Structure formats: C-alpha cells, structure tokens
Amino acid sequence: MSLDTSTTGDSGPAKTLDATPARALGEFIRAHRERLSPQEVGLPPGPRRRTPGLRREEVAQLCGVSPTWYTWIEQGRPVSASADALARIAVALRLSRAERAYLFELAAQRDPAEPDTASAADAPATLLQTVGLIDAPAYVLDRQWTALAWNAQAADLFTGWLDGDHDRNLLRFTFTEPLGRELIVDWETRARRLAAEFRADSIRHLNDAPTRALIDSLIAASDEFGRYWGSQDVFEREGGRREFHHPRHGRIAYDQITFKPAHREDLKLVVLVRL
Structure with missing residues (x-):
C-alpha cells in the first residue's frame, strides 16, 4: 500500500516516506x-x-x-x-x-574540508584526558585505528599492544603480532569481523594515503587479512562480549562499547566493562 501524498510538478517538496x-x-x-x-x-x-x-x-x-x-x-x-x-x-x-x-x-560524498588525518596533535585534548578518568580499560582510536591515548587498565589488558614499546595500530596487533592471536579468544572470528568493520568504517577515506598504505602493508604481512579483505564483507562496528586469554589474569570477559565524539567522527572512544 502506497503512503505517497506528494503533489505533482514543482510547486513544493514531495512528502513521501520512500523518497529517493x-x-x-x-x-x-x-x-x-x-x-x-x-x-x-x-x-x-x-x-x-x-x-x-x-x-x-x-x-x-x-x-x-x-x-x-x-x-x-x-x-x-x-x-x-x-x-x-x-x-x-x-x-x-x-x-x-x-x-x-x-x-x-x-549525497554520499566525502566533504573535501574534512581533515585527511587525525593524530594526537589535533585530537580534542579533553577526549584524550577523558580516557584517564575512566575506571575500566579505555582507549581512543584514530581513523586508521591507531591508539592515540589509553589508560593503565587498557595497557594491562592489551599486552603486546598498549603496554611497552609496540606498534599502536589495532589491526597490525591483531593480524601480525603473535601475542594478538594468543590474547583474543576465537581469534579467527574476531579478526574476520574486524577487517569487515574497518572496511565499513574507512569507506569515506579509503583512498587516503595513510589508509591505503595501512591496507597494503596488512595484505603483504598477513594472508588472513588479505583473504578477509578480499571477501568484501562489510559490518558495522558493534559492541558486545569480548573475551581474552590473559597471560596473568587468565580468561576474562568484557562488554565493549564504542563512542564517537561530536564533530570528530573519525575518532573513537572504546570502553570495556568487566563482566
């Protein structure tokens, strides 16, 4: 049944529920x-x-x-x-x-005024400071999913990524670091979904030099990433249960939630609440 109540001609905008x-x-x-x-x-x-x-x-x-x-x-x-x-x-x-x-x-277009890169230098200072006020593992990701800030709880949880002197990119940690495979429960399922979520998240800047370089390097370094990326799967980034095999704390589970700051949707604040 049609609910179209539009008028014809150009006398006014159409009032439809299924406008193109x-x-x-x-x-x-x-x-x-x-x-x-x-x-x-x-x-x-x-x-x-x-x-x-x-x-x-x-x-x-x-x-x-x-x-x-x-x-x-x-x-x-x-x-x-x-x-x-x-x-x-x-x-x-x-x-x-x-x-x-x-x-x-x-218009399904990217605004040319949108910044090409996001870094700790131009991320909102209050957002980076907020991480330290959260009493749970929390971190901020840029548009290439590199951590810009994290708290002590996150460093304790993500061994091999946010502790010590490591590459801070979440995708590289997941796909190229042995510690990532050991830490993440059901690694294959989570890694496949992570690649699909990044495809969806990066569509507006997929051809930017930093994003393209990251994808190319991951394809070269990880057969799994190349296969998952080539599958063309696309998923929205979602929260939910996350489980880890921690070297000191054993098997632990969290509920993950992701926030996008107003005016800087290329950044993400991720918080994990212990279950």
Whole structure:
C-alpha cells in the first residue's frame, strides 16, 4: 500500500516516506535556500518576491554553477553532484557544521574540508584526558585505528599492544603480532569481523594515503587479512562480549562499547566493562 501524498510538478517538496536519496537531497537544499534572504548573502533585495528566500538562479550564481543544473538538483533528478559543487552549495546556503555534514551524507560524498588525518596533535585534548578518568580499560582510536591515548587498565589488558614499546595500530596487533592471536579468544572470528568493520568504517577515506598504505602493508604481512579483505564483507562496528586469554589474569570477559565524539567522527572512544 502506497503512503505517497506528494503533489505533482514543482510547486513544493514531495512528502513521501520512500523518497529517493536524490529527492531527499533536493528537499534539504530547497528548504535551506528558502530560509535565506538576499540581504544575508549580500544581494540586493530586488522587486517583491512571490516565494520565500533566495531564487534558484541566485544560489546558482553564488555557487558558480548553471541554473539548470542547480534546479535539477533541487528537483531530485539523478544528476551528478561533485564534492566541490556540494561544498560551494554549503557555503552559499551558509550551512552549519552539522547541516554541511548532513548534506554530504545525503549525497554520499566525502566533504573535501574534512581533515585527511587525525593524530594526537589535533585530537580534542579533553577526549584524550577523558580516557584517564575512566575506571575500566579505555582507549581512543584514530581513523586508521591507531591508539592515540589509553589508560593503565587498557595497557594491562592489551599486552603486546598498549603496554611497552609496540606498534599502536589495532589491526597490525591483531593480524601480525603473535601475542594478538594468543590474547583474543576465537581469534579467527574476531579478526574476520574486524577487517569487515574497518572496511565499513574507512569507506569515506579509503583512498587516503595513510589508509591505503595501512591496507597494503596488512595484505603483504598477513594472508588472513588479505583473504578477509578480499571477501568484501562489510559490518558495522558493534559492541558486545569480548573475551581474552590473559597471560596473568587468565580468561576474562568484557562488554565493549564504542563512542564517537561530536564533530570528530573519525575518532573513537572504546570502553570495556568487566563482566
């Protein structure tokens, strides 16, 4: 049974529960165009307007794109919208950080203004400090899943990774370090899922040099990673039970939960609660 209550033509946005991504993108852009006045973007008010906000031709002028192309975008037609063109639309419509992120998600594009790398130098200091306040194993990962910060409980749990002088990348620890295989219960299942979760998590920056170098090095160093990566499996990163064969504490189990900080979704705060 259809729940479509849209009107035909271009008199207003369609009100549907099954709008296509292109239509949803068009409706979002149109709504924000109608909220802006000419004065807000430095244009003369001109004669009396029959519709609210800016005209499509004015936004197209501000963006440096053709009025026809911009109209088609708003109408939800399946036309190509480059990341650069979307960035110009975001600036012209004066979108907030959250609105701009939503625009790029709707268009399934990566924002060119998104930072290419994340490191301890540019990670929020409060996030890194928070790790030390948590009374459970906790650590922060960057977009290549390299640990930027961790607490004493995490160092005690993850022997061979977060203790001593080791490579801090979670994937390298899991796939190339013998201690990783010994520590993680049901290593094959967890490792396969880890590769699939990283594929899903890294899709927006899969061709960035640091991510590409990491994947290439893992394929060269680990037959299992190469096989799991080649399977094209994709899973969302999820929490749940994690079990370890610890060299000092024996078999221990935790419930893992992952948080993404506001404005820095390329970082992750991971906490393990003892069961």
